[in-house]
Amino acid sequence: MAWLHSWSGLLVCWVLLLVFCAGTASYFKDEITLWMQPELHRSAATQVSSADAAGRAVAYLQRNAADSPRWFIDLPDARNPAVSVLWMRPPGAPASGIGGGRGRFESRTLDPATGAFLQAVRDTRGGEFLYRLHFDLYFMQAIWARWIIGFCAMFMLVAIVSGIITHRRIFQDFFTFRPRKGQRSWLDAHNATAVLALPFHLMITYTGLVTLMFMYMPWGIQTAYQGNQQAFNNEAFGRAPQGKPSGQAAALTPVAPLVEQAVRHWRGAQPTRVAIMLAGDANATITVSRGTEGSLSANAPSMRFNGVTGALVAATGDAPGAANQTRGAMVGLHEAHFAGPLLRALFFVSGLAGCAMVATGALLWGVKTRQGQAKALAAGARPSFGLRLVDALNLGAIAGLPIAFATYFWANRLLPVGMPHRPDAEIHAFFIAWSVAAVLAQVRPTRTMWRVQLWAGALMLAAIPVLNAFTTQTHLGVTLLQGQGPAAVAGFDLTVLALGIALGAAAHVLGRRAKARMPAQRSVPAKDIGMPSSDAKGAA
Structure with missing residues (x-):
């Protein structure tokens, strides 16, 4: 030994x-x-509700990324004062050279109080690089x-x-x-x-x-789901399959009321991310995900809405199974x-x-x-x-x-x-x-x-x-x-x-x-x- x-x-x-x-x-x-972003130090004390910050971020994306099929909005919290938006560039679209982003994605840092692009904020990967x-x-x-x-x-x-x-x-x-x-x-x-x-x-x-058990030991999933990893993710974590555009234009429903509805559903727990797929299309969806602060489990509940009517499609993660909750608690212990x-x-x-x-x-x-x-x-x-x-x-x-x-x-x-x-x-x-x-x-x-x-x-x-x-x-x-x-x-x-x-x-x-x-x-x-x-x- x-x-x-x-x-x-x-x-x-x-x-x-x-x-x-x-x-x-x-x-x-x-x-x-x-x-590493000292330009945000003054705005760290600004208190803005998640719903208002999400609404302003969507307005910015509608003006600057209307042709993107996928939008992601990271909302401010006690540890992060700014709003971060990320979107996928359409195929063939060149990079703007402004702000951050990697690969086919563009990102911006926004002022949560105004929704304006904080152009003076230095671009850095900060603690995310170390993570x-x-x-x-x-x-x-x-x-x-x-x-x-x-x-x-x-x-x-x-x-x-x-x-x-x-x-x-x-x-x-x-x-x-x-x-x-x-x-x-x-x-x-x-x-x-x-x-x-x-x-x-x-x-x-x-x-x-x-945290990486599904990569190190995939055989059970491959056998039970016959190699369909997406089907396992949908069932275990409530992840919806990527929808296809209908080709029919439709206005996106206001996002702020949906965020407020999610906060009420989670009894005051705040969301951390809003994901919008196919904005401007009749098949648009809006997913609001809750943060994991205050919860031992790393599993983040989410609510998915119809992007045109605002109707609730599904609420997942509120009562996960025992195995899923056990894994979530272990990942939560690791990430703290x-x-x-x-x-x-x-x-x-x-x-x-x-x-x-x-x-x-x-x-x-x-x-x-x-x-x-x-x-x-x-x-x-x-x-x-x-x-x-x-x-x-x-x-x-x-x-x-x-x-x-x-x-x-x-x-x-x-x-x-x-x-x-x-x-x-x-x-x-x-x-x-x-x-x-x-x-x-x-x-x-x-x-x-x-x-x-x-x-x-x-x-x-x-x-x-x-x-x-x-x-x-x-x-x-x-x-x-x-x-x-x-x-x-x-x-x-x-x-x-x-x-x-x-x-x-x-x-x-x-x-x-x-x-x-x-x-x-x-x-x-x-x-x-x-x-x-x-x-x-x-x-x-």
């Missing part, structure tokens, strides 16, 4: 670290998006990325279970930390971060697999949409503990392997290929990822607001910064490089609030000291500041212990002294 725990964790730990980091940030993806990175990765097809993530998640589940079996004194070890004891210190740190949020680690790994700010903060802290657990586990493998090669290294030999590779991958992932995240936020503030393809430029900045850190780690995986990259990440993260003060009017002096502006903006600034200070403390401790070790290691070439060294008591 110890062997299984070590190798099932090591082989995928660097991908898992990216998944944990991006997934942890995703608990506040709406707040991250709001921070998608968590399970879709990037630069590859989503289907392959999800198979990779599922493979790594299964290894993670094996590592957690085998780790519980291996550590017989796991809860006793949680209260034990022996500093400056080399390998023992790294093991204590790994045990503490693992046990601190052990229920969370088990839940988040298993439910992560459940039900959680309020404090509970999401607890999920965030648990996610950080997961990041630390993966990182310390990877470093512990290097420490143990280096200890086995201590005599050869002391005699001037080079580390083995496997040890050097793991040291470099650890450095590129553990110290490089904070640099990449910080670069993403810096790019959001420094790139020109009207720059074409601006969201892609921000994302490319993320990967360029990470690639540079990873390449430098492969070239020189030394203690010095650890300190350089840790300090770089620390300074870049800690300086984000300062950057925000120079580029916006909603800095900490306003949001925190004066109590004005969105609290989410102040929370973001304080969080990245705290993370920067933590990285800086790690870099400082590493540098101080490196100086203390220097007299005893003058005979060892500097290039062979990686960060995870345990041949002296100060390694941890």
Whole structure:
């Protein structure tokens, strides 16, 4: 079990670290998006009913996307102050080059109070990029990325279970930390971060697999529905098949009364999305979907109306079956949409503990392997290929990822607001910064490089609030000291500041212990002294 725990964790730990980091940030993806669109900070305090916001959004779509067969409207809520509209361009229609959108879709951000296009708002994928990175990765097809993530998640589940079996004194070890004891210190740190949020680690790994269960285990559905996935979706989730245009023009019924009817049906629960198919056609339909806030289940009830008469066609999801509700609860636990700010903060802290657990586990493998090669290294030999590779991958992932995240936020503030393809430029900045850190780690995986990259990440993260003060009017002096502006903006600034200070403390401790070790290691070439060294008591 110890062997299984070590190798099932090591082989995928660097991908898992990216998944944990991006997934942890995703608990506040709406707040991250709001921070990355400072032009919306003033409108965050505007209170507009869902019905009014939907009516104004439909009016905008009728003026600007009348020939589109599909409209989607994301309504404002407590975490997202703006209205987002998305529509499909007709076949052959060119992209406008205005606003956002991907593929055949166009998107706009609207003022909920007026329905006007907020042209001055910078285009960004914000927290949505980090959310998608968590399970879709990037630069590859989503289907392959999800198979990779599922493979790594299964290894993670094996590592957690085998780790519980291996550590017989796991809860006793949680209260034990022996500093400056080399390998023992790294093991204590790994045990503490693992046990601190052990229920969370088990839940988040298993439910992560459940979110994509229909892709990983499709055989039951294929057999029961004879390969008709759409029929399964219609029956299990109440999804209506895509209608066909009748060719007969018909005026779209007002949407605001339908939204109000849905709110009454759900006893005050607010809708989050309105989907309109075939607007202007006699076969038009309007679907109003409820949000999942306040509900453990991720299944969102919906009401479908006739788009011409406004008559209710179907209400789905109000009383799902037991199996559907069980899956919905597991997906809801994973996404935590039900959680309020404090509970999401607890999920965030648990996610950080997961990041630390993966990182310390990877470093512990290097420490143990280096200890086995201590005599050869002391005699001037080079580390083995496997040890050097793991040291470099650890450095590129553990110290490089904070640099990449910080670069993403810096790019959001420094790139020109009207720059074409601006969201892609921000994302490319993320990967360029990470690639540079990873390449430098492969070239020189030394203690010095650890300190350089840790300090770089620390300074870049800690300086984000300062950057925000120079580029916006909603800095900490306003949001925190004066109590004005969105609290989410102040929370973001304080969080990245705290993370920067933590990285800086790690870099400082590493540098101080490196100086203390220097007299005893003058005979060892500097290039062979990686960060995870345990041949002296100060390694941890």
